[in-house]
Amino acid sequence: xxxxxxxxPLGAAMACTRLLITMxxxxxxxxxxxxxxxxxxxxxxxxxxxxxKRPASPQPWHRYKxxxxxxxxxxxxxxxxxxxxxxxxxxxxxxxxxxxxxxxDPALGRQLAFDRARGxxxxxxxxxxxxxxxxPGNVGPDLSSVGTRHGxxxxxxxxxxxxxxxxxxxxxxxGAHKIYSVAExxxxxxxxxxxxxxxxxxxPQEDPATRSVPKDTRDNLDxxxxxxxxxxxxxxxxxxxxxxNGKSCASCHSSPETAFKTWAARMxxxxxxxxxxxxxxxxxxRHARATTGGEILMQSDDNIALSIYLHNIANGAPINPDLSSxxxxxxxxxxxxxxxxxxxxxxxxxxxxxxRERHAFKWARGQYLVEFKGTxxxxxxWRTSRGDIWDIRKRxxxxxxxxxxxxxxxxxxxxxxxxxxxxxxxKGAKINAPGMRH
Amino acid sequence: xxxxxKIRAKxxxxxxxxxxxxxxxxxxxxxxxxxxxxxxxxxxQSVIAxxxxxxxxxxxxxxxxxxxxxxxxxVKGAKPGDKITISWIDNAGDKSSIDTTVAAS
Amino acid sequence: MNRSRRAFLKLAGTTGLAxxxxxxxxxxxxxxxxNKTGFESKVTADALKTLGVSGAAxxxxxxxxxxxxxxxxxxxxxxxxxxxxxxxSISVIADKNPFPLTSTFDFSNGAEGYVSTKIKMGQTSNVIxxxxxDGKFFTASKEVKVTIGGCGG
Numbered sequence: 156x157x158x159x160x161x162x163x164p165l166g167a168a169m170a171c172t173r174l175l176i177t178m179x180x181x182x183x184x185x186x187x188x189x190x191x192x193x194x195x196x197x198x199x200x201x202x203x204x205x206x207x208k209r210p211a212s213p214q215p216w217h218r219y220k221x222x223x224x225x226x227x228x229x230x231x232x233x234x235x236x237x238x239x240x241x242x243x244x245x246x247x248x249x250x251x252x253x254x255x256x257x258x259x260d261p262a263l264g265r266q267l268a269f270d271r272a273r274g275x276x277x278x279x280x281x282x283x284x285x286x287x288x289x290x291p292g293n294v295g296p297d298l299s300s301v302g303t304r305h306g307x308x309x310x311x312x313x314x315x316x317x318x319x320x321x322x323x324x325x326x327x328x329x330g331a332h333k334i335y336s337v338a339e340x341x342x343x344x345x346x347x348x349x350x351x352x353x354x355x356x357x358x359p360q361e362d363p364a365t366r367s368v369p370k371d372t373r374d375n376l377d378x379x380x381x382x383x384x385x386x387x388x389x390x391x392x393x394x395x396x397x398x399x400n401g402k403s404c405a406s407c408h409s410s411p412e413t414a415f416k417t418w419a420a421r422m423x424x425x426x427x428x429x430x431x432x433x434x435x436x437x438x439x440x441r442h443a444r445a446t447t448g449g450e451i452l453m454q455s456d457d458n459i460a461l462s463i464y465l466h467n468i469a470n471g472a473p474i475n476p477d478l479s480s481x482x483x484x485x486x487x488x489x490x491x492x493x494x495x496x497x498x499x500x501x502x503x504x505x506x507x508x509x510x511r512e513r514h515a516f517k518w519a520r521g522q523y524l525v526e527f528k529g530t531x532x533x534x535x536x537w538r539t540s541r542g543d544i545w546d547i548r549k550r551x552x553x554x555x556x557x558x559x560x561x562x563x564x565x566x567x568x569x570x571x572x573x574x575x576x577x578x579x580x581x582k583g584a585k586i587n588a589p590g591m592r593h
Numbered sequence: 594x595x596x597x598x599k600i601r602a603k604x605x606x607x608x609x610x611x612x613x614x615x616x617x618x619x620x621x622x623x624x625x626x627x628x629x630x631x632x633x634x635x636x637x638q639s640v641i642a643x644x645x646x647x648x649x650x651x652x653x654x655x656x657x658x659x660x661x662x663x664x665x666x667x668v669k670g671a672k673p674g675d676k677i678t679i680s681w682i683d684n685a686g687d688k689s690s691i692d693t694t695v696a697a698s
Numbered sequence: 699m700n701r702s703r704r705a706f707l708k709l710a711g712t713t714g715l716a717x718x719x720x721x722x723x724x725x726x727x728x729x730x731x732x733n734k735t736g737f738e739s740k741v742t743a744d745a746l747k748t749l750g751v752s753g754a755a756x757x758x759x760x761x762x763x764x765x766x767x768x769x770x771x772x773x774x775x776x777x778x779x780x781x782x783x784x785x786x787s788i789s790v791i792a793d794k795n796p797f798p799l800t801s802t803f804d805f806s807n808g809a810e811g812y813v814s815t816k817i818k819m820g821q822t823s824n825v826i827x828x829x830x831x832d833g834k835f836f837t838a839s840k841e842v843k844v845t846i847g848g849c850g851g
Contacts, residue, residue, distance in 0.1 A: 219627075220625075220626075220627045220629070221624070221625060221626065221627060223618070223660070224624070224660055224772050225621075225623070225624030225625070225632075226772075227625075271846075274849065275847075275848055275849035279848050279849060289822065289843070289846060290843070290845065290846045292848065360766060360767060360843070367766070367767070369767070369769060378599035378601075378614065379599050379600065379601050379612040379613060379614040379663065380612075380614065380663070382614065382616065382660075382661040384599065384614075385597055385599075385616055385661075388597065501849070518848075519848025519849065520845075520846045520847060520848045520849075521767070521843075521845035521846045521847065521848070522845060522847055522848040524848075539769065539770060539772055539773050540769070540770035540772050541772075542660045542661070542772060557848075557849045558849065593769040593770055593845075608810060612814075619818075621818070638732050639724050639729040639730075639732060640724070641724040641727045641729055642809075643727065644807065644808065644809075647806075647807040648727045648806055648807060649805065649806060649807045649808060649809035650803060650804070650805060650806075650809050650813075651727070651729055651730050651803075651804040651806070652801060652802070652803045652804070652813075653729075653730060653732050653733055653737075653801065653802045654800070654801045655737040655797060655799060655800050655801065656797075656818075657792065657795055657797060657799075657800040657801075657817055657818045658800060658801055658815060658816070658817060658818070659772060659773035659774070659815075659816040659817060659818050660772065660773065662815065662816065663775075663814070663815055663816045664813075664814070664815055665777070665812075665813065665814030665815070666803070666805075666809055666810070666812060666813055666814070667809065667810040667812045668807075668808050668809050668810070669808045669809070669810050670808045671808065680724045680727075681724065682724045682729070688724070
């Protein structure tokens with residue numbers, strides 16, 4: 156069967172389709188009602204019918220404006236900068252040379268350095284002596300006495316584009332990427348020149364070196380604790396709800412709790428009919444179209460609810476994606492590459508914050524950075540800060556927007572590659588969904 | 594139409610420990626929706642808990658209680674099998690209620 | 699939520715001024731009068747006045763359990779346990795919120811002086827618990843820091 160598929164895919168596909176229709180017609184009497192969308196034929200390994208022509212996300216794709224709790228999504232369009240889908244032409248980045256002392260207003264410079272609207276502010280990564288605002292980060296070095304260590308030209312250029320002075324930096328090129336103007340950077344330099352004394356924090360919770368690492372003791376599966384458990388109820392109900400042609404998921408899958416005991420732990424998977432990685436959510440959208448006739452777009456309430464249900468059924472099962480195919484291996488390699496790409500106006504790569512080799516286990520302002528391991532088994536997750544349940548793709552979208560990179564639609568191939576690379580990294584971790592996180 | 598709630602009442606020592614999670618947006622009136630319109634203030638104002646029909650807790654809430662609000666309280670002298678009910682009403686007049694029996698510890 | 703409810707809410711307005719419901723009937727019981735003036739007070743001192751509090755003494759028998767650092771201000775878990783005998787009510791105040799009074803809980807028929815909930819906090823602030831017991835008022839206070847985010851939210 157496999158070799159026939161390879162030699163004559165179309166002929167084999169037609170044969171498979173006929174076989175599939177015969178089987179399902181035998182099993183279910185009234186399948187004919189409203190036609191499900193044209194389904195791609197069964198592949199050799201997977202027999203789930205899938206719609207493969209249309210996108211699985213709302214079209215045209217528009218970034219979210221707000222989440223349900225009112226927290227907004229930044230609305231900037233950063234098309235001058237790289238995304239996970241496209242590498243932009245790098246803007247000119249100096250260095251600019253200053254042989255005479257740089258003049259500026261230190262008070263204005265301090266205000267600019269502490270302004271959260273400018274990419275989170277410098278306080279996201281640095282301590283600035285006794286005037287440091289609350290909860291400074293320590294991704295970058297303590298600058299409390301930086302005025303004694305470096306000259307004006309060096310200070311200016313490090314801020315303008317640190318890559319000119321430090322090829323390992325993750326600091327954004329504040330000037331070259333136009334987050335601060337040249338004049339503003341001069342004011343910041345004037346401020347930095349006033350920082351001449353090492354600083355000792357009075358409050359160990361303020362000092363990022365001694366701040367308590369957050370520990371989560373919540374029981375994410377306690378329905379009186381995690382609102383995502385309402386989503387689980389909805390998922391169970393949606394599973395039994397009839398689609399356009401009168402059939403529900405349950406019509407074919409009468410015992411999901413036994414049949415799918417490890418299914419979600421084997422996702423995401425390489426899907427040859429689409430030549431991309433499918434996560435649970437995209438699978439739901441495409442499979443529903445090809446079977447019950449339901450239109451369950453990614454990130455819709457029903458899609459997330461069904462994703463919670465399918466993951467929850469597999470709770471306790473170790474993450475174990477099928478990495479045997481060439482497609483899966485290619486996706487892992489591609490995902491690893493994408494996680495190394497510098498994107499956005501802030502010019503950051505996933506690995507910059509989320510690997511122990513770089514800056515995991517440091518503080519970005521008041522938030523503790525963690526590594527990739529241990530970060531995927533809890534999706535979909537309730538986000539307490541957003542008042543919504545996020546699937547893993549929304550998490551990627553948020554990360555992109557946070558570094559001022561345009562996000563991709565949730566079914567982007569690149570997100571699938573990253574999801575696969577993360578699943579490979581998290582092999583063995585036990586599914587524990589729905590999760591609950593900040 | 595009742596909004597979903599989750600409740601659990603369990604004996605802890607000589608008191609029933611009750612936990613409730615209610616599904617409600619608890620809008621402050623300051624939030625803008627996808628269209629940029631201000632979402633009207635909409636929140637649970639009053640919650641009443643009864644034990645075997647007697648009021649034990651009478652709570653007044655503002656919009657500063659978190660979305661999908663949580664409530665925990667304890668009733669001394671309750672016993673397994675006793676009935677606990679929770680009812681709420683919001684500023685729009687919407688209501689919901691749920692009841693449960695106290696489980697042994 | 700149906701259309702007429704939405705219209706009703708639009709009428710109620712968007713600026714935090716909720717309907718003034720005199721006696722709310724919830725299920726079979728009649729609820730306490732909703733403390734409109736208290737919930738609309740913009741400073742703690744005014745909110746305390748509406749609760750009938752004057753010169754409340756700090757009391758160690760009131761324990762506020764809340765995180766030293768809350769992960770965000772959208773939902774901060776706050777538990778107040780009062781060991782003061784005959785605790786009649788507990789009110790929870792977030793001192794720096796635009797409207798500091800968040801809630802009041804009245805106890806009767808065996809309910810203990812204990813309540814757990816989650817509140818919204820606009821910023822790092824003191825969380826103040828006001829306990830009424832035997833007609834007298836007592837307070838306790840705990841600072842809760844609200845995490846400032848790294849780049850986005």
